[in-house]
Every structure is written in structure tokens, then in C-alpha cells.
Amino acid sequence: MEDIYAELLNKAANGDQLAFKQLYEQCAPKLMSLCLRLMKTQALAEDVLQEGFIKIWEKADSFSPGKGKAMTWMSTIIRNKGLDKLRSLKTKAVETEIQYEGLEFSSADMEPDKLANMSQDVKGLMDCLEQLKPEQRECILLSYYYGHTHQELSTKLDRPLGTIKAWIRRGLEDIRPCLS
């Protein structure tokens, strides 16, 4: 499937601000959703989205279509910005305005429409995740979407810290062959 965002990103790399605005308009809602889950408050999420898109503008010329899709490249930039911000805040999300808790959106039992619109890449990834034990999958997805530390997962899932660490470690060990 053609990477529609790669073309816009390429134009942005050449200084085309209109193309960059189009890119923002099309991608920001999905990336804002990620920021909200990581940062928990609207203000922090918007700060991260803003800083992330500024970095995308500045680094657009380093995107290489051969290495992946534009959306995955941008997601990684935004998510790493969010994780850096969480680390700099030290005390993570003390006051949460919005409750983003669940993983319903990533459930295996998806509506047919949503399933049909999923890319082959995400289907492949979901197939790999489906091979894991439910608790391993849950910990990995919560780490990815919410940036939870092991300690936070231990509290949230009411399980000993060692158990959480083992679930994640074994889950990632198990998923590696499937991903590669």
C-alpha cells in the first residue's frame, strides 16, 4: 500500500509548510490519542504533540522510506518525546484529568469494519501478540500505550513486582522470533 504520508513528509523536508500542515491535520488525531494515554492530561499531551511535530519538521530530511512507514517514524518520535517528558517530570501524572485505562481498542475481538481497515503490518503484529499469554500481552501493551513502569503495572494489576518483570521479559522473549 502506498505511504501517503511519506510524500507529504518528503515535501516538508524541502520546506513545504503547506504539505507539513496537511501531514499534521491527517496524523495529529492518532498521535494526540497516543500522547493522551502517555501523559494523562490534555495540556501535557498537547505539549508533547507540539514538541514532537516541531522535531518532525526539523528532522524530516532524515526520514528514509526504505526503513519504514512515515507514520511509524513519526509515532516513534512523538512517543519518545512523551517518554522523555515523563522522565523529566519524575512524578508521573499525579493529577490525571482524563481516565485512559483500558486496551479495548487493541482487543482481538474487533469490529469487522475496523479489522478490514487495519494494515497488513498491524495485523502481523497483532498475530504475534495473540501468541502471548493474556497477562504478558496486557503488560506489554500497557507499557507501550501508557508508558507504565514495572512498579506502576504492579500496583495497577495488583501483582508482585517480580511477576510483572517476568511477564514482560518472557513475553518479549517469546514475541521476538515472530517479529523477526
Add this chain to the structure above:
Amino acid sequence: MSKLTEKPMNTPDNKQNSKQEQGEQNSTLNRYQNPEIFEQLAIEYAVGSLHGRARKRFEVLMDTHFYLRAVVDAYENKFAHLVELLPDSQPSDRVWNNIENHIQEQNKSLKHTPDKAWWKSALFKRSFGLAAMALVITAVLFLNPMTLTPTVYSAVLETESHVPVAVTRISKSDMKLSIDIMKKVDIPEDMELSLWCHPKEGGEPMKMGEISKQGKTMISISQEEWKNLKNVGLLAIHIEPRNSHMDKPSNKIILKGKLTPSSDS
């Protein structure tokens, strides 16, 4: 998380003894050089389950060790598809307005003072591109098709992401290899850069010598080494433990490029 990844997280902050720190750094490097361990750390980093000091330390190592960066990039790419599953959330107009203002301000200041590092500037890229092109053109122009006997070999060495960083020239007239690294390569104190020639048809690589992290290094070559150059396909810079005197290169290549023969007679 494995025992090996717990250790850096649990290391006390207040270690003052430099010898102890050096030892700790060495053992950390050894851990990260084990493919089984660094691949697990890379996937933990990508998924976000590597936290605190371990995450920070891994980021520092990624800046030096290109292979760590490459593995992390691959896993980040895989997991980034998870974003596709998220429902949309519209940010407020303030976000785009701030981004747009930032870009406008940046454009204004760029007209006066370029704020990018020199090697990232368009001028550098253009200059380096021209220099690299000149090298290739020189190689083509001076190649003597009648004799096909090269008197010069040259190569532009690039990073994994195809950024040209170094130029190498090996000349028969003075039996010298010169390599010029345009951007400083940051490596740990106990490691060094070494230049190796890899044969076209496979087989044992030939070590040309240790080189500086930045600027020009000149290496004298022997007649035998000169003769062997005709069988060389690739020139590569590897990171190796200092004074290791290994007879085989490490598997950590940071820059590489095709060796091209030419003649200046």
C-alpha cells in the same frame, strides 16, 4: 527484566571512585556487546518497559554503538504500528498555531544565524556531496582503460543511514593510505576505531590500522598490502577494544564504503 538489566538500574548514584566507574563501564559495555542481551534490551527499550537509569544509559550507548540503534529502530518500527489501533483525539487549534509560529520564528533566525551543527547544514551536505562526487569523477577520469592498472584507490565511507562521513585515498606513489573523518565519532575511552579491507569474494579481511576519531590519519602500506587491494571490495571502520590486536574485525561496523580503483598516470 533480566538480572543483567536490573543491575544498571540498581547501581547506586553516589559512586565516586573513578576506577570503580571505569570497571562498571567496561562490564556494561561487555553486557551490551552480547547479542542476546542487547537484543532483549533493545526490544524492552522499544516497547517502553526499560525505565529510569537503565533507559538513559542505553540511550547513551545507542549514540555510540550504531548496531544498538539499528536493532532498536527495527523494533520501534514494529511496535509503532500499534498506534494505528488508537481512536482519534483532536488536539486544540493552539497546538498547530504554536508549531506554525515556531517554524516562522525559526525561518527568521535561520536567515541570520544558522543553528544547525555544521555537518548537518545543507552547505556541508552539498560540499561533502561535491567532494565525494569529485572523488568519483577523478577516479573515472584518471582510470587508464588501456592498462587497467590502478595507482590510486579511493572510497567514501558512509553510516548505515548513508550519511557520508569519511573519505579514504590509497596512493601507490607514496604507498600511503589517508583517511579523513569529517565528523567526530564518539566512542568509549576503552575502544578504538580500526580500518579493515574486506575482500570482494569473501575470505579474511585485511587490517590497515587504527585511525583517529576525527581528522586525517595517514597509514603506510606494504607492497603486499597494495597488491591485495585489487581483491578488496569494501572498506569498513570497525569499533574494537583498545589495544586488542585482533586478527579478525569485530562485527561492529560504523562506516563503510566501496573501494574504487583509479589511475593518476
